[in-house]
Amino acid sequence: MGKIQNQIFSSYQRNPILYDEIFDKQGTIKEVYSRLFELYGGHTIKEYVKLNEKAKSSFFNQGITFQVYNEKETMEKIFPFDLFPRIIDQEEWDIIERGAVQRSRALNLFLWDIYHDKKIIKQGIVPLELISSSENYLDQMVGLDPPGGIYNHISGTDIIKHNDGKYYVLEDNIRCPSGVSYVICNRTALKRALFGVFNHYKTHAVTNYAENLLDLLETVKPQGVDLPNVVVLTPGMYNSAFYEHSYLAKTMGVELVEGRDLFVENDFVYMRTIRGPEKVDIIYRRVDDGFIDPLEFRADSALGVPGLFAAYKKGNVTLANAPGTGVADDKAIYTYMPEIIKYYLDEEPILNNVHTYHCSRPDELQYVLEHIPELVIKPVDEAGGYGISIGNRLSKSEIEEVKSQLKSSPRKYVAQPIMSLSVHPTYIDETESFEQRHVDLRTFTVLGQDRDFVLKGGLTRVALKRGNLIVNSSQGGGSKDTWVLKK
Amino acid sequence: MLARVANNLFWMGRYIERSEHVARYLNVNYFSSLDAPHQLSQSRQFVLRSMLYMVGLSDGDESEELDEAKVLYKIGMDPQSEFSILNNVKYARENANSARDLISTELYEAINKFYHFVFNYDSNIYMKNGLHDFTTNITEMSAILRGKMRGTLLHDEIYAIIMMGVNIERATQITRIINAKHHDALKAQGSYGDKFSNSYEWTTLLKCAESYDMMRRFYKKTPNSISTLEFLILNPNCPRSVMNSLNQVYKHIRLLDPSKRYNKNSTAFLVGRVRAEYQYKYIREIEEDIQYFIKSILDSLSEISEKMENEFFNY
Numbered sequence: 122m123g124k125i126q127n128q129i130f131s132s133y134q135r136n137p138i139l140y141d142e143i144f145d146k147q148g149t150i151k152e153v154y155s156r157l158f159e160l161y162g163g164h165t166i167k168e169y170v171k172l173n174e175k176a177k178s179s180f181f182n183q184g185i186t187f188q189v190y191n192e193k194e195t196m197e198k199i200f201p202f203d204l205f206p207r208i209i210d211q212e213e214w215d216i217i218e219r220g221a222v223q224r225s226r227a228l229n230l231f232l233w234d235i236y237h238d239k240k241i242i243k244q245g246i247v248p249l250e251l252i253s254s255s256e257n258y259l260d261q262m263v264g265l266d267p268p269g270g271i272y273n274h275i276s277g278t279d280i281i282k283h284n285d286g287k288y289y290v291l292e293d294n295i296r297c298p299s300g301v302s303y304v305i306c307n308r309t310a311l312k313r314a315l316f317g318v319f320n321h322y323k324t325h326a327v328t329n330y331a332e333n334l335l336d337l338l339e340t341v342k343p344q345g346v347d348l349p350n351v352v353v354l355t356p357g358m359y360n361s362a363f364y365e366h367s368y369l370a371k372t373m374g375v376e377l378v379e380g381r382d383l384f385v386e387n388d389f390v391y392m393r394t395i396r397g398p399e400k401v402d403i404i405y406r407r408v409d410d411g412f413i414d415p416l417e418f419r420a421d422s423a424l425g426v427p428g429l430f431a432a433y434k435k436g437n438v439t440l441a442n443a444p445g446t447g448v449a450d451d452k453a454i455y456t457y458m459p460e461i462i463k464y465y466l467d468e469e470p471i472l473n474n475v476h477t478y479h480c481s482r483p484d485e486l487q488y489v490l491e492h493i494p495e496l497v498i499k500p501v502d503e504a505g506g507y508g509i510s511i512g513n514r515l516s517k518s519e520i521e522e523v524k525s526q527l528k529s530s531p532r533k534y535v536a537q538p539i540m541s542l543s544v545h546p547t548y549i550d551e552t553e554s555f556e557q558r559h560v561d562l563r564t565f566t567v568l569g570q571d572r573d574f575v576l577k578g579g580l581t582r583v584a585l586k587r588g589n590l591i592v593n594s595s596q597g598g599g600s601k602d603t604w605v606l607k608k
Numbered sequence: 609m610l611a612r613v614a615n616n617l618f619w620m621g622r623y624i625e626r627s628e629h630v631a632r633y634l635n636v637n638y639f640s641s642l643d644a645p646h647q648l649s650q651s652r653q654f655v656l657r658s659m660l661y662m663v664g665l666s667d668g669d670e671s672e673e674l675d676e677a678k679v680l681y682k683i684g685m686d687p688q689s690e691f692s693i694l695n696n697v698k699y700a701r702e703n704a705n706s707a708r709d710l711i712s713t714e715l716y717e718a719i720n721k722f723y724h725f726v727f728n729y730d731s732n733i734y735m736k737n738g739l740h741d742f743t744t745n746i747t748e749m750s751a752i753l754r755g756k757m758r759g760t761l762l763h764d765e766i767y768a769i770i771m772m773g774v775n776i777e778r779a780t781q782i783t784r785i786i787n788a789k790h791h792d793a794l795k796a797q798g799s800y801g802d803k804f805s806n807s808y809e810w811t812t813l814l815k816c817a818e819s820y821d822m823m824r825r826f827y828k829k830t831p832n833s834i835s836t837l838e839f840l841i842l843n844p845n846c847p848r849s850v851m852n853s854l855n856q857v858y859k860h861i862r863l864l865d866p867s868k869r870y871n872k873n874s875t876a877f878l879v880g881r882v883r884a885e886y887q888y889k890y891i892r893e894i895e896e897d898i899q900y901f902i903k904s905i906l907d908s909l910s911e912i913s914e915k916m917e918n919e920f921f922n923y
Contacts, residue, residue, distance in 0.1 A: 184720040358705050370709035377709040382610050395614045395765070395920040
């Protein structure tokens with residue numbers, strides 16, 4: 122454990138086993154952080170506590186909150202925000218950006234293939250049962266050509282830095298990835314609290330996301346439309362990501378609609394305005410596949426639009442992301458990403474994949490059963506960090522429980538070596554000091570017909586509980602502003 | 609603009625305006641009663657009954673003793689009572705939430721601050737000694753909201769719909785306040801020789817509408833029943849008057865429906881008709897039968913509101 126000489130870092134405990142983002146192995150501050158370290162060191166803890174309170178109230182007043190439900194009442198909470206930013210220099214960012222685009226492009230080609238000729242399966246690179254047994258594979262999408270040939274318009278890629286100092290992708294999210302509005306709010310909050318620090322760094326802006334999103338969505342408009350009418354479809358104001366939906370609609374300058382605002386007539390989609398029906402061409406939908414059209418999918422959905430899928434099938438409306446993308450961000454498909462990238466793009470993967478054991482294969486299942494304490498066991502189709510077992514945290518009886526689950530339904534699980542997420546100094550309220558906390562990074566990639574865009578920043582999520590590796594906000598995670606430096 | 613969202617914005621305007629009038633009514637009546645010139649209007653029971661009457665609650669049996677804290681709580685901060693200030697602010701924010709992408713960040717943040725202020729206010733403090741602080745803050749915050757509406761929104765149809773809501777509600781609330789104070793003036797009549805037409809309640813009424821000073825400037829006389837009613841109902845230059853509210857409603861419906869075509873089924877036609885009726889009225893005609901006036905203007909306002917719903921919000 123090394124001690125650091127700097128007023129507000131005076132009690133910072135450095136665990137040498139972990140990869141610290143701002144200190145090297147000897148405990149020396151890394152060059153890119155040195156100026157920031159000095160600037161923050163100029164504050165006393167007392168001042169820092171005040172700044173922290175200010176940042177919190179800024180989130181409340183902006184209404185950037187999510188609802189927490191318990192038996193008694195609903196409460197409004199803010200997504201915890203840490204004032205110490207994460208910095209990514211140009212060189213590292215370049216790798217991340219190229220890697221994220223590569224994965225998104227490859228996934229898009231993969232989706233096209235599995236809903237058309239299925240070449241990759243015919244050639245034996247990806248096993249058929251991964252697709253045929255997946256709940257997220259939509260038969261309705263077979264043979265359908267989405268406008269512009271794009272399936273995953275918006276991808277969120279979850280990336281970590283392991284203790285070998287290299288970036289690994291943990292997950293691709295290509296259904297309705299969320300979090301981008303927090304990137305922008307975090308920047309706003311940090312600017313309000315500590316504007317001075319920005320003078321010393323040349324940081325890329327993050328506010329250009331919405332304009333790029335709109336531009337790229339317009340490249341995949343339905344045929345025959347000149348000036349497409351874009352809308353954002355939300356499940357409604359009680360959805361936990363409603364703030365984000367309204368933020369995106371506002372900054373793109375388009376309508377935010379709910380299912381009940383739309384209707385379909387003669388396979389065209391219209392919204393009900395104060396002047397009567399108005400045709401809609403592109404829908405950035407934040408409603409899950411199963412809920413978009415009660416006639417085609419879940420009949421009990423009140424969030425969708427009857428007939429929407431029929432209009433989509435006719436090519437009269439663009440849905441972003443396309444229905445059925447979920448099959449490709451499945452954790453089982455993830456393990457084939459290196460092969461998928463190679464097959465479609467003829468390139469080596471730029472970002473590493475974590476090695477994955479498929480419990481569906483008998484030999485790998487055997488290995489997993491024997492090595493549970495060294496592995497993370499993940500259900501294939503759960504989101505939000507639910508159902509994950511971390512091998513070295515389990516008691517003997519829990520291990521036995523996991524084993525029997527694996528044996529009874531091996532297709533449902535994959536296992537990966539326990540990755541050590543890098544740590545970042547994070548201000549902790551209870552101890553009023555900085556402590557090491559694990560972080561990851563979610564990047565946001567937008568694909569258009571012949572252009573793509575990666576937001577230069579992304580959401581750094583922090584696991585606020587000491588030693589916790591799960592960073593999801595539903596599991597008590599917070600976030601940091603993320604600076605990508607200009608050259 | 610989406611019909612559903614237009615409806616929400618209309619009601620956002622109404623709820624913001626409503627919470628302000630209720631807050632002001634509590635404030636002015638409570639504090640002016642403390643040193644009112646005669647016994648009845650100085651009595652706490654009289655004031656509490658007047659408050660209940662204004663928000664449309666039964667003011668109860670005269671013989672029944674009202675509990676001050678309970679009445680204040682019910683009108684101000686009771687989450688169980690539909691019309692409490694707390695609920696008005698909650699509804700205003702809920703409506704703003706669903707239209708968050710259409711209104712400016714500045715307006716939304718101000719509404720949100722307003723909401724957090726009201727919801728974090730300690731109701732025990734409010735009942736004990738916070739009435740002045742609580743209601744004054746509400747009046748001031750809603751003034752800020754009006755400023756943000758005017759100063760940060762595009763003056764297009766979205767703005768017009770909000771302003772329709774604000775002004776229909778203002779005319780409604782001013783009428784309710786006139787009704788309540790008229791009722792008080794009748795009750796206070798005769799106690800210690802106080803004449804109805806010169807009642808102290810007219811001063812209170814003007815203060816409830818934040819129009820006392822300007823009324824004095826305009827008439828240069830102590831307010832009486834005729835001059836007060838004329839100022840608050842018919843004077844188009846008094847910003848809180850029914851007439852001015854109707855003019856505003858007319859102006860904004862014209863923004864929404866600029867057609868010159870004669871369409872007697874439109875909201876614009878109805879608004880024009882109601883406005884024209886009061887534009888050419890003598891105050892004596894109104895004062896002769898104030899109950900008739902109150903009933904017919906409230907009916908007309910709700911008819912306008914319903915018509916808007918059918919024409920613009922029906923989805």
